[in-house]
Amino acid sequence: MAAMSDILSRINHLTEEINRHNYYYYMLDDPKISDYDFDQLLQELIDLEKQYPEYARPDSPTQRVGGTVTKQFETATHLYPMLSLGNTYSEEDLQEFDSRIRGLLHASPEYVCELKYDGVAISLIYEKGVLVRAVTRGDGVRGDVVTANVRTINSVPLALQGDYPDLLEARGEILMPFDSFETLNAQREETGDPLFANPRNAASGSLKLRDSSEVAKRGLCFKLYYALGENLPEHNHYNQLRKLHEWGFRFPDVMEKVSGLEGVHEFIRQWDVKRRELPYPIDGIVIKINDFAQQQQVGSTAKSPRWAIAYKFKAERVSTPLLSVDFQVGRTGIVTPVANLKPVSLAGTVVKRATLNNRDFMRELDIRTGDSLWVEKGGEIIPKIVGVDLDRRQPDALPVPFVTHCPVCGTLLQQNEGEAGVFCPNENHCPPQIKGRLQHFISRKAMNIDSLGEGKIELLYNQGLVRNASDLYHLTYDQLFGLEKVLEDEDGKSRMISFKEKTVQNILNGIGQSKGVPFERVLYAVGIRFVGEVTAKKLARHFRTVDALANASQEELMEVEDVGERVADSIILFFNRTENLQQIMDLREAGLHMEVEETAADSETAQTLAGKTVVVSGVFSVSRDEIKQMVERYGGKNTSSISKNTSFVLAGEKMGPEKRRKAETLGVPIISEEDFRKMLETAES
Numbered sequence: 001m002a003a004m005s006d007i008l009s010r011i012n013h014l015t016e017e018i019n020r021h022n023y024y025y026y027m028l029d030d031p032k033i034s035d036y037d038f039d040q041l042l043q044e045l046i047d048l049e050k051q052y053p054e055y056a057r058p059d060s061p062t063q064r065v066g067g068t069v070t071k072q073f074e075t076a077t078h079l080y081p082m083l084s085l086g087n088t089y090s091e092e093d094l095q096e097f098d099s100r101i102r103g104l105l106h107a108s109p110e111y112v113c114e115l116k117y118d119g120v121a122i123s124l125i126y127e128k129g130v131l132v133r134a135v136t137r138g139d140g141v142r143g144d145v146v147t148a149n150v151r152t153i154n155s156v157p158l159a160l161q162g163d164y165p166d167l168l169e170a171r172g173e174i175l176m177p178f179d180s181f182e183t184l185n186a187q188r189e190e191t192g193d194p195l196f197a198n199p200r201n202a203a204s205g206s207l208k209l210r211d212s213s214e215v216a217k218r219g220l221c222f223k224l225y226y227a228l229g230e231n232l233p234e235h236n237h238y239n240q241l242r243k244l245h246e247w248g249f250r251f252p253d254v255m256e257k258v259s260g261l262e263g264v265h266e267f268i269r270q271w272d273v274k275r276r277e278l279p280y281p282i283d284g285i286v287i288k289i290n291d292f293a294q295q296q297q298v299g300s301t302a303k304s305p306r307w308a309i310a311y312k313f314k315a316e317r318v319s320t321p322l323l324s325v326d327f328q329v330g331r332t333g334i335v336t337p338v339a340n341l342k343p344v345s346l347a348g349t350v351v352k353r354a355t356l357n358n359r360d361f362m363r364e365l366d367i368r369t370g371d372s373l374w375v376e377k378g379g380e381i382i383p384k385i386v387g388v389d390l391d392r393r394q395p396d397a398l399p400v401p402f403v404t405h406c407p408v409c410g411t412l413l414q415q416n417e418g419e420a421g422v423f424c425p426n427e428n429h430c431p432p433q434i435k436g437r438l439q440h441f442i443s444r445k446a447m448n449i450d451s452l453g454e455g456k457i458e459l460l461y462n463q464g465l466v467r468n469a470s471d472l473y474h475l476t477y478d479q480l481f482g483l484e485k486v487l488e489d490e491d492g493k494s495r496m497i498s499f500k501e502k503t504v505q506n507i508l509n510g511i512g513q514s515k516g517v518p519f520e521r522v523l524y525a526v527g528i529r530f531v532g533e534v535t536a537k538k539l540a541r542h543f544r545t546v547d548a549l550a551n552a553s554q555e556e557l558m559e560v561e562d563v564g565e566r567v568a569d570s571i572i573l574f575f576n577r578t579e580n581l582q583q584i585m586d587l588r589e590a591g592l593h594m595e596v597e598e599t600a601a602d603s604e605t606a607q608t609l610a611g612k613t614v615v616v617s618g619v620f621s622v623s624r625d626e627i628k629q630m631v632e633r634y635g636g637k638n639t640s641s642i643s644k645n646t647s648f649v650l651a652g653e654k655m656g657p658e659k660r661r662k663a664e665t666l667g668v669p670i671i672s673e674e675d676f677r678k679m680l681e682t683a684e685s
């Protein structure tokens with residue numbers, strides 16, 4: 001066996017070597033070795049770290065693939081508050097900004113113009129050159145700690161190089177490029193998950209995922225725009241970002257020093273057009289005073305710096321004739337009007353359809369037949385209807401009527417008091433509602449039967465094979481084999497496919513495997529109105545069995561966190577319906593989990609740490625996150641700083657001397673990993 005010191009030095013060598021190649025590849029666009037050679041090095045490191053997890057470094061490039069599952073995000077206070085920027089929309093506003101600055105400085109400063117990235121602000125903390133923490137903006141003072149997720153982003157350096165300072169805070173934006181956004185939404189469409197409206201929401205949603213290996217697949221990138229720290233060497237913003245580039249960050253793709261307002265205007269005019277060629281979204285331009293001394297001189301307000309301003313691009317809008325309105329029925333019966341528009345080109349894409357939201361929206365806008373509508377596309381990818389082009393209205397135009405009956409099943413529509421949506425109450429016999437519920441049932445976060453998709457559900461429904469979720473569990477090979485489906489290409493051509501052996505087997509396997517899905521997801525899958533993924537989880541943990549939930553009173557239901565009157569009533573209504581009770585019985589009979597499975601964490605002894613507040617510090621035989629998860633699983637609470645309320649400090653190797661001293665001063669016990677494990681084992685036996 002190799003000596004430990006050899007292993008350690010090989011891990012160190014690989015970590016540094018791979019980080020260096022990542023830098024060439026991602027920061028300089030100048031790879032020095034082939035992808036194959038790179039993968040070989042990475043695989044060697046992954047294998048070694050698996051064998052010797054205690055030697056894995058915090059800046060290890062293997063963290064790019066993710067794998068940490070966080071229960072919920074801790075929050076951290078920003079070292080310096082994260083301010084926002086004042087917004088302007090016009091050249092006059094910019095003139096005012098410039099005059100104010102010239103007045104304060106008695107001089108005309110040099111400005112730096114940058115892109116205003118349309119994503120999520122992030123603060124990256126580097127201690128001794130290693131990324132130790134990534135925190136979202138939050139309320140500007142405190143944000144969520146999303147380090148494991150951010151470590152998966154290739155353009156975030158995990159370790160710095162060169163003459164970096166001991167403490168550095170790099171700020172920038174986490175973005176989702178358009179191509180990643182499209183891929184993600186296409187996948188979500190396939191699995192029946194709701195689509196993200198724009199890349200910004202998608203980036204923000206991705207950063208809050210609990211499983212970092214999922215984040216690694218989302219194709220996020222980081223754009224640097226600012227740095228903070230003590231004794232930073234440069235005297236202006238431009239050179240500072242250059243310096244950060246030397247230390248390992250990507251230099252902004254677009255950044256220009258200009259003197260005077262004319263240069264700013266020119267930059268804006270250029271990028272208002274060229275932004276369409278960028279692979280990621282921006283929603284404006286940021287103008288900053290370059291010189292730090294001058295920045296200091298003009299200062300900041302409590303909310304935003306006076307030395308910088310954001311110029312936001314105006315949303316583009318066009319008016320185009322409304323050809324007709326379709327009425328779509330969703331899984332909950334809500335009827336959504338959708339406008340068919342005369343195709344029109346807007347901000348790079350052709351718009352043909354756009355939602356009219358609901359009946360109230362159509363009334364408010366007073367949409368009439370023959371009208372032309374204003375369609376707008378700002379930061380949103382999805383075009384929005386924002387009004388009627390009254391100049392083009394015909395004098396005798398009448399309001400576009402909203403359907404009174406369900407366009408599919410003909411039932412008289414209803415509207416609940418205080419709700420904008422009109423719905424079809426025929427939930428058990430209205431085809432789009434039935435199909436919508438089935439789609440929801442098989443979707444990824446519900447039963448996750450990915451061998452079935454929208455097209456296949458449609459087919460099974462049309463063939464009369466499936467009417468509700470429990471029917472899926474009675475499908476047989478013979479029923480499915482040879483079923484034929486018409487596929488339509490993008491150019492309108494259609495072709496027929498028929499289910500062969502492999503497809504059928506996949507479908508049946510997928511359905512079979514779904515029987516292992518835990519109760520909380522089954523509860524989400526059955527589609528109780530207002531019971532989303534998170535509420536389902538809380539209900540499952542509280543009531544533990546479907547029978548207890550079905551028999552709960554409004555009051556009992558409202559004891560669950562996040563469950564208010566509206567949700568409680570919806571649950572009661574659901575279990576009052578015979579069809580739903582029958583469905584639950586059938587699903588139970590099919591073998592689905594209708595109660596929480598007992599795990600170690602649920603057993604009596606597992607709550608050993610109930611009421612205890614624990615600080616985990618140092619390096620352990622498993623990752624620190626795993627240790628923290630153990631604390632929570634056994635009922636304890638993790639915090640990051642030691643106080644007199646800390647029950648004990650769980651100390652791994654290399655625990656910081658500062659923490660040790662503090663614990664000792666406050667008389668907080670320090671427990672080793674071994675003792676901790678013994679403590680849990682003893683309680684368990």
Ligand code: IVH
Nearest residue numbers: 083084085114115116117121173225286305
């Ligand atoms: S500088 C002290 N530069 O826009 C202010 N911000 O409200 C430092 N943003 O929260 C911000 N691109 O997340 C700066 N090139 C850029 C930016 C940028 C996008 C975001 C940032 C901030 C928001 C402004």
